[in-house]
Amino acid sequence: MVWLLVSISRDRPGLLNDVTNVIRSRNLNIRNIVGNNYAILIEIEGEVGNELINNIGNIDGVNTVNAINLSFAILGFVQENFMRALVFYVMEREPELIERLGYEYGKELMRYVLNSMRDFRDALYFSLRMLTALGVIALVNVQFMPNRTVISIAKSFDEDVGMPMTKGIIRGLFEALGNVKHYVKIEKRDFYRDIVIT
Template sequence: MTWLLFRVVRDRPGIINELSSVMFSYGINIRNIIGNSRALMIDVEDNVNSLLTGMGSIRDIEFVNAISGPIIPLSFSQRHFMTAIKTVLAQMGTEYVGRLLYRIGYEYARAVATEIPMGDPVSTINTYLYTATAYNRLAFRGLEIRNNEVRVEFEEPFDEELDGSFTEGYIHGLINTALSRLHYVNVEKTGNTYRAMAKPVEGLAIY
């Protein structure tokens, strides 16, 4: 089982049809499709190494990564969520809801990214934020890593009514886990766009 993850650069009629046609021409069977106008995940059951070349002929989509195995942890796994809650309750208690949700998001990201690594840090962060986009948990807009600083832009966090605490914690945990280093993270909102700026904590790494 392999899930192909795509970024939708520009939504337009016919993208799914073109994807299906290319896969048909390679004799590849599609078992499931999930996603929206921003990101798509396609479950295929055959070897896809030769397929990726053919995908380059399709306008307005961009291949992000291939994910082998079950993707339940990438949605909203009850098992990972309960593991995160138990960890947070043991460490913090329930004094502040915002802090609690932030830490749950942080631990959830660590649990998932540790269990299913995606290779280099950029691929890991991109993959998990685009899967979150496919599941409508946020709208990932971009990632930039420069001079040890990480900037993540996103919109429409699913928990916006709760000040986005879980989403902000999730991004913080994902950055720390992917880069194997602790970071300070500050999130600002301009209009509808959130910007998470992460800077490393000097001398501290995650082992």
């Protein structure tokens, strides 16, 4: 099985149909689709080559397309709602635990992705787009600058409680490679939030 991660630059009527038509034209079986108007994860059974990736990438509204040979289960509706309930429950009793859980999740996610990608920036960007497809965040942009990285997001699943898990996940993604501690600060903008990592 291969997962295609399709990053959306402009959502429009018929976009998903256009993407699936390209896949179907290659006689490939689509086993699973999940996503939103920012990114889509598509599980495909069969051979995925550069021609398919390029053809999907040329569709109006598609930003980038990546193929990854990782086996994972999609976060389901029941699991997502259970997580939300858990976050609210723990926030009332032990708020720092939520950030710590996010941190451990972020570290494990980055380690997992780095098994197939060696470049940290590529792995980070892929992880953020995967989190977008799963509904954890809605990635807008990533800026790498000397001594800091800025991740801009339109929303996060835990923004109602101050984004503790999101903050932990981001810190975990950065600290998966070593013992260097990073500071994560969230700055609110008009239509999005900047997560600044130093």
